[in-house]
Amino acid sequence: MPTTTTTATTTAPPVTLERVRLGAGGPLSDVRIENGLVTAVYPAAEAPRAPGERLRLDGRTLLPGLWDSHVHMVQWAGVRRRLDLSGARSAREAADAAGKRAAGRPAGELLVGYGFRDGLWPDTPGKGLLDAVTGDRPTLLISADLHCAWLNSAALAAAGHGDHPTGLLREGASMRAVADLTAVSAEVTDRWVREAGAAAAARGVTGIIDFEYADNITDWTRRARTAPPALRVAAGIWLPHLDPAIRRGLRTGQVLDTPGGLLQVGPFKLLSDGSLNTRTALCHDAYPGLAPDAPGAYGLQEVSPPDLVRLLRHASSHGIVPAVHAIGDRACETVLDAFEAVRCHGRVEHGQLLAAKDIPRFAELGVTVGVQPSHAVDDRDVADRHWPGRTHRAYPFADLLRAGAVLELGSDAPVAPLDPWLTIAAAVARTDGAREPWHPEQRIPVADALTGSARGRRLIRAGDPADLVVTDVDPLGADPGTLRRMPVHATMTAGTWTHRTPA
Missing domain, CATH: 3.20.20.140 (Metal-dependent hydrolases)
Structure with missing residues (x-):
């Protein structure tokens, strides 16, 4: 996919970033930003007086904005509202956790869990095991890799699989059942997505490739026209939507006509x-x-x-x-x-x-x-x-x-959290620190992991889009634990602040 980014239309006021370290391990510099672009880079304390804000950053590090190059945004936005099964060590443990959560819930209300990994379980998931603890409350448990879903009989019936022998759906059948059963109104979904986008911006994310199993171009166009997103979005195209996109003359990388110009056509996703x-x-x-x-x-x-x-x-x-x-x-x-x-x-x-x-x-x-x-x-x-x-x-x-x-780095959220610093630390250390x-x-x-998280951008130069992140710590000098917890001071997309730490 092209790594160039078309500058978004912006009304953000100009700003001069003073005494900021220009890139990981870089020199102290002043950086001028106007109309969504980096317009000039000066040695520290040499930027001329100019209209707009002057922000003294006291030696913090300025990096190219980070991308998550593989996200399922609606799934990630909803996952924080679901039962976490990532710690379940067996089908019985997962079922018992679902049974406890189901107790007292209205009979027709869907219970959704996520994050189970049955590849290491000593027992086998089955609808009977779930039925025994959840009764007639529809229950849908989604695997960590999103390629499998475990349903009880009530959820199977709701998904059109009432005669399924095991309740364990895989691949396409699983993805369709998850999409159908977890659907909420567009208004609710869009609010959740906005919240997830703001949380990503707080971790330095300025763009994502969204591979949600949906009509992403239509969905993101609606969202962008309601409220411009906090980050750039390359909207992935799945097979059912490929020919309609071709008939519209859409091409990967093309910026769509939405406020802010942050939405672009993504790649064609195929399994x-x-x-x-x-x-x-x-x-x-x-x-x-x-x-x-x-x-x-x-x-x-x-x-x-x-x-x-x-x-x-x-x-x-x-x-x-x-x-x-x-x-x-x-x-x-x-x-x-x-x-x-x-x-x-x-x-x-x-x-x-x-x-x-x-x-x-x-x-x-x-x-x-x-x-x-x-x-x-x-x-x-x-x-x-x-x-x-x-x-x-x-x-x-x-x-x-x-x-x-x-290499372009991503999370596959919700398979892993949408946090580029966890991604970078895993690439650098090959451990979460516990093993x-x-x-x-x-x-x-670290330098290569940063480049892979910034769609190939290594430097900050005049003429670049002002998609930037300011960190309190220089990543080149950070140990893996600090990388995972990286304190992000501010994030800017297309010249607009999308996150700033209060003074």
């Missing part, structure tokens, strides 16, 4: 396989415990290779950049083969499990890798169990960089 936790990531080797001829032994292929080539060619020929979800090593190989056949630029989302021979191909083919470093921390035990003996090439960020690949680093040879330097 090629599933996830590792759900055991649907498409791999070259059969999953442990499954016979090679067993159904699903190697994972799930969501789209055939010929159809993949056809869809990539169709989208790219109309100026819409493909972004293909691929997690398993076989899926990644198949997707790279398709990019090679079409000869178009694009993105692979996740690229978690790679064959060594495929690592150089990203750079050779001009395919960006959208990676989520927090997954390497959260899913290390799942990978050790379900991809044993090969985890040295799981989440191989350092190898990809050495091979010349372009020893997992495959530390795949750690990457």
